[in-house]
Amino acid sequence: MMTLRIAQLANFVGPVSGGMRVAIEELGKGYVAAGHERILVIPGERDTTAETDNGIVVQVRAPRISRDYRMIARPWRALEVLDRFRPTSIEVSDKWTLSPAARWASRRGIGSVLFSHERLDDMLSGWVRAQFGVETAVGALNRRLVKEFDAVVVTSAYAAEEFADLDANLWRVPLGVDLATFNPGIGQPSEDGLVKLCYVGRMSHEKNPELAVAAAVELHRRGVPIQLNMYGVGPDLEKMRVQAGDAPVVFHGFVKGRDEVARRFAASDISLSVCPSETFGLAVLEALACGTPVVTSNRGGAHELVDATSGEYGSPDAVGIADAIERLMARLGPQLRQAARARAEQYTWQASVDKMLRLHEDLAHQVPNRPVRRSGFRPRTNGSKDQ
Known part of the structure; x- marks a missing residue:
């Protein structure tokens, strides 16, 4: 060779x-x-x-x-x-x-x-x-x-x-995706009546994190019991704090270490990777590998990673993403988490x-x-x- x-x-x-x-x-x-x-x-x-x-x-x-x-x-x-x-x-x-x-x-x-x-x-x-x-x-x-x-x-x-x-x-x-680091065995969502949403990524407009916040604000307006946990840093962070208003959005800052990122994914009911111009979306695979289903926009590379068994997608606006989250909430359960992991296992x-x-x-x-x-x-x- x-x-x-x-x-x-x-x-x-x-x-x-x-x-x-x-x-x-x-x-x-x-x-x-x-x-x-x-x-x-x-x-x-x-x-x-x-x-x-x-x-x-x-x-x-x-x-x-x-x-x-x-x-x-x-x-x-x-x-x-x-x-x-x-x-x-x-x-x-x-x-x-x-x-x-x-x-x-x-x-x-x-x-x-x-x-x-x-x-x-x-x-x-x-x-x-x-x-x-x-x-x-x-x-x-x-x-x-x-x-x-x-x-x-x-x-x-x-x-x-x-x-x-x-x-x-x-x-x-x-x-x-690192299927050993990112796996369903490292955690699971708490059962406190809230659907835990997460966004993991750079807080900068080219990644469209504000779309995840907008969807959470829309769900809060509808009275849906959710909490959105935002993990990451970037220039748009303070702007999104204002955008969130009184909606249940928590900004946790930078998460150090891939093991800790994996635990945050596994502790979530749904992960949001909603940028419509993402060419791939490693965060999608990492969430799926942890057994966490994903909501994406209906266009872009991230959308190609999510099939009908492992997530949902919607138009890249607050209402479209919120609707997709509600559809996925109706399907939450062990079978969905198993299907998410199986989808990630196709990418090594x-x-x-x-x-x-x-x-x-x-x-x-x-x-x-x-x-x-x-x-x-x-x-x-x-x-x-x-x-």
């Missing part, structure tokens, strides 16, 4: 990052477990290099663009790291400042993968509250990206729509890793005469060995 040297590059990866960070970590861990070499290049407060059990992790000093995130503003500094690692292929989880890595790889006869974690047309139209001009700009960017990268990875049919008619080498790779990280490795192997063989050697990578900064 050919030993691959896979370089993963990403922006917007930090201590409170959500699904993208988990996906990169799980895939990287799988690459190393399969006997390959892996390096991860991400932004950081300062230049650091760490040799870990799951490969080399390099942080490139990068400016802060928000309270929680940094972005590598000088991509050539990340490319210098790649020059020393000498990968057989690269995997880029960024469409912005790290996209020049595709041209770097092409000049060296190295395969390049763009891992598309967001759908820019819907995300940007949500930010500017209008569609005018967004489709044209995003279309031009995507046409450039599919020409420069050898392959584009998407996680859902919804995510694939953005690249329709662009002649992309498109690979659909659904993500997985091993399946995701296997498909990604097939792609990296294909790219590595595109230049059959290239010699395969160990990288000889040596850090230029004072690194640390993780224990």
Whole structure:
């Protein structure tokens, strides 16, 4: 078997990052477990290099663009790291400042993968509250990206729509879930007469957490006995506190550790993942794996994960989501929780890793005469060995 040297590059990866960070970590861990070499290049407060059990992790000093995130503003500094690692292929989880890595790889006869974690047309139209001009700009960017990268990875049919008619080498790779950490045995909802709803995610408008709050306010208006527990931090937190008013909405802040996140899911009757522009929705699988059924919007990648046995969906507005919650409340019980777990079991990280490795192997063989050697990578900064 050919030993691959896979370089993963990403922006917007930090201590409170959500699904993208988990996906990169799980895939990287799988690459190393399969006997390959892996390096991860991400932004950081300062230049650091760490040799870990799951490969080399390099942080490139990068400016802060928000309270929680940094972005590598000088991509050539990340490319210098790649020059020393000498990968057989690269995997880029960024469409912005790290996209020049595709041209770097092409000049060296190295395969390049763009891992598309967001759908820019819907995300940007949500930010500017209008569609005018967004489709044209995003279309031009995507046409450039599919020409420069050898392959584009998407996680859902919804995510694939953005690249329709662009002649992309498109690979659909659904993500997985840690079925051991997230399991029904770690807890169950309390029987106090209230239906416990939860939202786990970033409190920022691109994730539409305000839609979960709006649905809870609507249910409270109807006199439905619920409590919505919001887990996460973000710039819209205070705005949503005002939005909630006197409705039974509790903001718990950031939950540290995947084990604790799993316990919060398991203690809920229903989880809400209602963003209509989510390309996948790891929080959906994590909730389902804990036996907690899910309500989603009726469009987006998260909707594709929930079938008729494991949840409900509604139009992305307060009334539509509230109606879906009430329909699901009528079905609550042990059978529904068992069906939720069974749905999650269809998505494993091993399946995701296997498909990604097939792609990296294909790219590595595109230049059959290239010699395969160990990288000889040596850090230029004072690194640390993780224990």
